[in-house]
Amino acid sequence: MSAAAPQAKVRVAVIGAGLMGREVASAFGRWFSLLDCPVAPELCGVCDVNPAALDWFRQVPSIRHFDTDHRTLLARPDIDVVYVAVPHDLHEALYLDVLRSGKDLFAEKPFGVDLGAARRIRDEASRLGRFVRVSSEFPFLPGARRAFRMASSGDLGRLIEVRSAFLHSSDLDPSKPINWKRRSAQCGEAGVMNDLGLHVAHLPLRLGWRPSHLHAQLQKIYTTRPDGKGGTAACDTWDNAVLHTTVPIGGEPVPMTLEMKRMAPTETNTWIFEALGTDMGVRYSTKEPKTFWTFRRGKEQTWEKTDLAAGLAKAGK
């Protein structure tokens, strides 16, 4: 194995030491396993309004700043990039504070709690010339990448229909206590679409498939939940959303369904992408992460199952 090329060090701090703050710290911890990556993040700071949330990060040897006010963290000169993972209603204020502090921004979805906030963040980032990214990780899985390549190749023929979905089921438990993601005031009026929409829209948008028409079916299924203190609280976000859209592809109107659901029985973080054409079709679901399905029109119509791991082994990767 050849020696890795030298990597430029990027000093990163995290604002929001919750689920995703811990997740990104774990990803940085495994960074050395990436090949041919020109940069190496060094996690050097963390900030949360809840001091107890900082404790988990004390096991990360590279962290030297533990703050409870994000302005203190942003004033520190030895930080290049800030990852922000806080409730959605705080995204605009904190993202703008990061950009104005002169640091680059690794943002979380949604990019602002609503369209107005998203535009204000985008405009300030381009006015200041800062580097900003927000992303969904699912399109980078091998099966999703293959689906993207095939869908963009033109080999599918005339597209008949497209389905993109992200499905959860843990909210089916009515005893699950409420949290900020189930409150419109903090999650945003778009509810589950704010939470899961980027995962569903990412691949279609990268393919250039922008809906021209849209019909939404939105559901609020449980309207109350335990408040975690022995009482009950209003749960006012949309739980499930199905968007029936029309996308102009190759000059033809193609039906595309975007599904974002917190109550989809048996589904646990399932990301699905399917595009059916007159000549070929592709189907990939994280429920079967190594399995890639290809439909080919021939004398007989068949779905072909490809084991992605076997394919990688054959290629010597």
Ligand SMILES: NC(=O)c1ccc[n+]([C@@H]2O[C@H](COP(=O)([O-])OP(=O)(O)OC[C@H]3O[C@@H](n4cnc5c(N)ncnc54)[C@H](O)[C@@H]3O)[C@@H](O)[C@H]2O)c1
């Ligand atoms: N990319 C993904 O797959 C994915 C998955 C889950 C969540 N998310 C996104 O990550 C973000 C955070 O979600 P989470 O699940 O980590 O939430 P979480 O509730 O687990 O953590 C949020 C943290 O932010 C802290 N916080 C609140 N206000 C703050 C402030 N002013 N300054 C500093 N810290 C503050 C809270 O104390 C909490 O510890 C959201 O935007 C969410 O949509 C992304």
